[in-house]
Amino acid sequence: MKKAEIKLTIDLDDANVPQSITWESTDAENKEALPVKSMMLALWDHNYKNTLRIDLWTKDMPVDEMKRFFYETLQTMGDSFLRATGEKNIVEDLRDYCAHFADKMEISQK
Structure with missing residues (x-):
């Protein structure tokens, strides 16, 4: 092992x-x-x-980087949740929320 x-x-x-x-x-x-x-x-x-x-x-963590960190963490949690459960519909909802979050936080979605 x-x-x-x-x-x-x-x-x-x-x-x-x-x-x-x-x-x-x-x-x-x-x-x-x-x-x-x-x-x-x-x-x-x-x-x-x-x-x-x-x-x-x-x-000394910049606020703009913290916003990006949260955005990317939410996105990758969706990836992990999809791999773990196969629940595509709720992950699509999470992706929609992430887009809303990025818009409200004025984060460019790369």
Whole structure:
């Protein structure tokens, strides 16, 4: 059986606000820790039937990039949901909402 590890390193200031976030993976071609400005981690707790979440962003994360990050996260959640469930109709609804979100947040849809 193959194993892979993902390591997250968060540097905090005196008020416990993230100053920097880096991640690395044993499966990545590049073995260096890569810097990021924001992250969302969601885990499903089967025993308690609920989601465990960690959402972090650095204090220098630009608001326009945060809007784009949320937009792209919503889009990729739709991709994942479609692969996991095959529910095409609701994913189309989510795509419609993503377009609405992008319009309201003035995000160009690439």
